[in-house]
Amino acid sequence: MRKLLKQVTVVALMAGMSYAIPAQAQVQVGEEAPDFTLTDVLGNEHSLSDFHGQFVVLEWVNHGCPFVRKFYNAGEMQRLQEKYTEQGVVWLAICSSRSGEQGYYSPEDAARISEEKGAKHTAYLYDEPGDVGRLYGARVTPHMYVINPDGILIYQGAIDSIRSANPADIERAENYVVSALTQAMAGEEVATPVTTPYGCTVKY
Amino acid sequence: MDKIVNDRYVIALIALFCLQGVLQASGPVRSEHVEAELVSEQAEIRAGEEFWVGLRLVHDPHWHTYWLNPGDSGLETMLTWDLPEGFSAGEIHWPYPERIEMGPLVTYAYERDVVLMVPIQAPAQLDGEEITLHVRADWLECKEICLPGSAELSLTLPVTDQAPQPHPSFAEHFQQARQEWPLRDTGWRFEGERIDDEFTIRAIPPESGAPAVDSAQFFAAEAEMIQYYPAQHWQPENGSYVFTLVRDITFRHEPNRLTGVLVSEDGWLEDQPGRALFVDVAIETGTAPIAAPLAGGPDEISGLAAALFFAFLGGIILNLMPCVFPVISIKIMGFVRQAEEERGHILKHGLLFGLGVLVSFWILAGALIALRAGGEQLGWGFHLQSPVFLMGMSVLFFLLALNLFGVFEVGTSWMGIGQKATGSSTWTGSFFSGALATVIATPCTAPFMGAALGYALTLSAIESLLIFSALGAGMAAPYVLLSAYPQWLRKIPKPGPWMETLKQSMGWLLAATVVWLAWVLNIMGGGEAVILLLGVLFIVGFGSWILGRWGALSRGFPVRLTAKIIAALLIFGGAVVGIGAASQLEPAAGQGAASTSGMPWEDFTPERLEELRAEGQPVFVNFTAAWCLSCLANERVAFSSSRVQAAFREKGITPLKADWTNRDDVIGGVLAEYGRSSVPFYVLYGADHEGAPITLPEILTPGIVLEALEEI
Numbered sequence: 001m002r003k004l005l006k007q008v009t010v011v012a013l014m015a016g017m018s019y020a021i022p023a024q025a026q027v028q029v030g031e032e033a034p035d036f037t038l039t040d041v042l043g044n045e046h047s048l049s050d051f052h053g054q055f056v057v058l059e060w061v062n063h064g065c066p067f068v069r070k071f072y073n074a075g076e077m078q079r080l081q082e083k084y085t086e087q088g089v090v091w092l093a094i095c096s097s098r099s100g101e102q103g104y105y106s107p108e109d110a111a112r113i114s115e116e117k118g119a120k121h122t123a124y125l126y127d128e129p130g131d132v133g134r135l136y137g138a139r140v141t142p143h144m145y146v147i148n149p150d151g152i153l154i155y156q157g158a159i160d161s162i163r164s165a166n167p168a169d170i171e172r173a174e175n176y177v178v179s180a181l182t183q184a185m186a187g188e189e190v191a192t193p194v195t196t197p198y199g200c201t202v203k204y
Numbered sequence: 205m206d207k208i209v210n211d212r213y214v215i216a217l218i219a220l221f222c223l224q225g226v227l228q229a230s231g232p233v234r235s236e237h238v239e240a241e242l243v244s245e246q247a248e249i250r251a252g253e254e255f256w257v258g259l260r261l262v263h264d265p266h267w268h269t270y271w272l273n274p275g276d277s278g279l280e281t282m283l284t285w286d287l288p289e290g291f292s293a294g295e296i297h298w299p300y301p302e303r304i305e306m307g308p309l310v311t312y313a314y315e316r317d318v319v320l321m322v323p324i325q326a327p328a329q330l331d332g333e334e335i336t337l338h339v340r341a342d343w344l345e346c347k348e349i350c351l352p353g354s355a356e357l358s359l360t361l362p363v364t365d366q367a368p369q370p371h372p373s374f375a376e377h378f379q380q381a382r383q384e385w386p387l388r389d390t391g392w393r394f395e396g397e398r399i400d401d402e403f404t405i406r407a408i409p410p411e412s413g414a415p416a417v418d419s420a421q422f423f424a425a426e427a428e429m430i431q432y433y434p435a436q437h438w439q440p441e442n443g444s445y446v447f448t449l450v451r452d453i454t455f456r457h458e459p460n461r462l463t464g465v466l467v468s469e470d471g472w473l474e475d476q477p478g479r480a481l482f483v484d485v486a487i488e489t490g491t492a493p494i495a496a497p498l499a500g501g502p503d504e505i506s507g508l509a510a511a512l513f514f515a516f517l518g519g520i521i522l523n524l525m526p527c528v529f530p531v532i533s534i535k536i537m538g539f540v541r542q543a544e545e546e547r548g549h550i551l552k553h554g555l556l557f558g559l560g561v562l563v564s565f566w567i568l569a570g571a572l573i574a575l576r577a578g579g580e581q582l583g584w585g586f587h588l589q590s591p592v593f594l595m596g597m598s599v600l601f602f603l604l605a606l607n608l609f610g611v612f613e614v615g616t617s618w619m620g621i622g623q624k625a626t627g628s629s630t631w632t633g634s635f636f637s638g639a640l641a642t643v644i645a646t647p648c649t650a651p652f653m654g655a656a657l658g659y660a661l662t663l664s665a666i667e668s669l670l671i672f673s674a675l676g677a678g679m680a681a682p683y684v685l686l687s688a689y690p691q692w693l694r695k696i697p698k699p700g701p702w703m704e705t706l707k708q709s710m711g712w713l714l715a716a717t718v719v720w721l722a723w724v725l726n727i728m729g730g731g732e733a734v735i736l737l738l739g740v741l742f743i744v745g746f747g748s749w750i751l752g753r754w755g756a757l758s759r760g761f762p763v764r765l766t767a768k769i770i771a772a773l774l775i776f777g778g779a780v781v782g783i784g785a786a787s788q789l790e791p792a793a794g795q796g797a798a799s800t801s802g803m804p805w806e807d808f809t810p811e812r813l814e815e816l817r818a819e820g821q822p823v824f825v826n827f828t829a830a831w832c833l834s835c836l837a838n839e840r841v842a843f844s845s846s847r848v849q850a851a852f853r854e855k856g857i858t859p860l861k862a863d864w865t866n867r868d869d870v871i872g873g874v875l876a877e878y879g880r881s882s883v884p885f886y887v888l889y890g891a892d893h894e895g896a897p898i899t900l901p902e903i904l905t906p907g908i909v910l911e912a913l914e915e916i
Binding site for chain 1: 276277278279306307308309311342344346348349350351352427428453454455
């Protein structure tokens with residue numbers, strides 16, 4: 001964590017010097033996914049390294065975003081969360097919204113919303129002020145990442161192939177997270193490891 | 205605000221009812237924050253003609269909809285047409301976008317009111333009095349938050365057989381929109397290059413002239429190519445403009461062209477308004493120059509002529525370097541001997557020596573240039589970073605020393621000593637002594653040479669070779685001159701027993717060189733390597749002794765032959781085993797140019813430097829290597845001075861040491877950024893992180909260092 005803070009400080013200083021902030025993903029498919037520790041709605045800490053040996057899905061979430069609502073209101077996100085967590089996959093919903101911005105809720109509200117929506121993720125994690133989002137280069141909600149049991153990033157990008165906020169498109173689209181998990185669990189290469197994510201800007 | 209919005213909505217609705225009497229079929233439609241309307245440039249349409257319609261988007265303040273490529277997030281606006289039979293619609297002609305920053309994310313979008321124009325082709329035959337066009341528009345409207353918007357829009361236009369009239373209220377919006385299209389076929393040209401993850405694009409104005417463009421912003425038309433956030437550093441350069449883009453590292457596409465739009469308030473043409481310029485640029489990849497371009501490189505060298513002059517001067521001074529001196533002194537003795545001989549012979553020897561120097565400079569420089577072009581981070585003196593070379597050199601110097609001590613005589617002496625200087629074998633002797641002098645000389649970076657060599661390696665291969673030739677010519681010049689004017693040597697005593705004394709004393713200089721090479725080897729390969737070297741030298745020495753004891757002419761032929769065979773086996777066998785073992789040596793980690801100066805050096809990494817500078821701390825970087833004698837001299841003379849150390853402490857300067865004893869691509873790369881390819885090199889950064897660094901000369905005294913420290 002201290003290292004991360006240091007990185008962020010350096011980045012901030014560089015911004016002051018009118019250098020470029022890498023808004024791009026710092027993470028690369030095929031490389032080790034960087035470790036992080038975040039707190040969930042109940043105040044429990046979760047580290048990525050706790051889940052070594054399991055598939056991990058990272059879902060950047062903002063319940064005010066219409067693209068996130070597209071999947072939650074249709075019940076699709078919950079269905080995927082349930083299906084994969086039952087198979088031993090760890091599903092982490094991460095909210096990088098800054099306090100006061102859209103998508104940021106108090107732990108009580110976040111827990112209530114998750115329950116109302118019937119979310120089945122392993123944990124809903126707070127990433128205020130967005131260090132992990134920047135570390136992973138999360139640009140939008142929902143921005144999805146899949147990490148294999150060896151801790152290697154095997155997918156990053158959009159949730160599916162049709163860039164819209166219309167729930168009617170879900171059925172016709174290829175869900176890239178499903179494809180990546182299916183292929184990786186079958187021991188195959190992930191056919192589409194990187195896509196352009198679509199959705200609302202993460203509210204850093 | 206909501207109140208105003210609602211009022212506008214009501215007025216719009218009333219207008220709609222009054223004028224058209226048709227709900228939502230025509231006129232503007234409002235989503236939460238955007239008003240959308242399908243509009244036409246003409247009031248009427250005529251059969252067989254193309255005409256323009258457009259989606260007019262009016263945004264609430266700070267709300268925006270997206271361009272063709274939305275950037276880091278967002279969705280481009282989409283149109284789905286439902287047209288009467290025979291009509292066809294073209295693509296959207298996008299006005300130039302605006303750059304909208306949200307924290308570290310950048311999107312390409314419109315906050316201003318725009319018309320997204322689309323050409324419609326009418327069929328040759330039109331029945332009826334009017335035609336109605338339908339379109340479904342989908343967009344994403346965002347401020348801090350995003351909302352999807354969509355509308356079913358339609359537009360009814362009367363049919364005419366006259367020339368169509370412009371639309372009274374919208375024609376001017378179309379005129380405006382056309383001015384926001386990127387200019388094409390302007391005479392502006394573009395050249396692009398990509399090295400690793402950075403694109404450098406050059407924009408060349410048309411010959412007919414163009415306004416001065418003080419700033420401009422590039423928008424990529426295709427996704428996944430570039431990162432949208434980084435600064436583009438638009439700047440004029442020699443009558444054209446240069447800017448940089450950073451590749452999207454997530455996707456790692458290898459684009460061979462980039463398309464997009466350059467936007468500038470200054471405009472692009474003298475005779476035509478328009479802030480946007482269409483860009484289609486071919487990208488050349490992977491043609492990395494011999495070295496990285498000079499980044500604030502040596503100012504003291506302004507051109508090739510100056511570099512050649514300094515190289516020549518540096519070459520002359522090379523002769524005085526401790527590692528060259530023994531070879532040179534032996535050569536001088538050759539001259540002394542030759543002084544009695546025919547003038548022509550002497551000159552020929554001198555020229556051959558010079559040729560030997562030159563040719564070996566060409567070979568070394570050629571190898572260096574070729575390896576660097578292949579991407580290796582090497583610098584001058586690179587062969588001293590190889591344990592194999594060190595081992596071979598040690599054996600050779602040891603043998604030469606034994607030879608000079610008189611342990612053994614070689615029939616065809618490579619140095620032409622004790623020989624009549626007329627035999628053809630001594631011609632090659634002169635040539636090879638020139639070559640040897642060059643090889644030994646290279647690690648001694650003479651003053652002026654560092655900058656000249658760094659400069660040389662940034663030039664084209666031909667120019668580089670020219671510089672190295674000047675260096676070689678400088679080194680050979682004294683001998684060629686002496687051989688042309690042997691009378692200058694008249695003052696030296698006649699050959700006699702004193703020459704044997706001199707010869708033997710030079711042997712000790714060579715022996716000392718072996719000690720130095722062993723020390724470098726120790727730093728590179730550890731004590732094990734030195735023990736190996738000592739073993740090899742023992743065997744080689746033993747072979748030499750046998751050769752001298754029983755191989756001399758005073759012995760009978762069978763004895764001589766046997767001795768020579770045994771000696772050859774021992775000497776060559778020993779050398780081969782030693783070199784073979786040396787090639788297996790792993791460079792010893794964590795060891796390097798040992799600090800004897802008492803300065804609290806920290807290991808250099810580019811990250812550490814960046815960190816210290818970001819913290820606003822002054823930093824001194826010492827680029828050094830164990831095989832670099834000037835570096836070590838500076839350590840002893842300048843950095844061990846208590847006044848210098850006190851000044852470092854007082855000013856809170858962090859001393860960093862970049863040790864280049866073993867090959868290190870990172871340090872090689874950093875040196876290249878300063879336009880250098882050799883050590884020693886010293887840089888001092890002040891506390892002000894914007895300020896340019898101060899570079900120090902290659903030969904330091906405490907005074908020079910203290911003076912430099914005063915400047916920050």
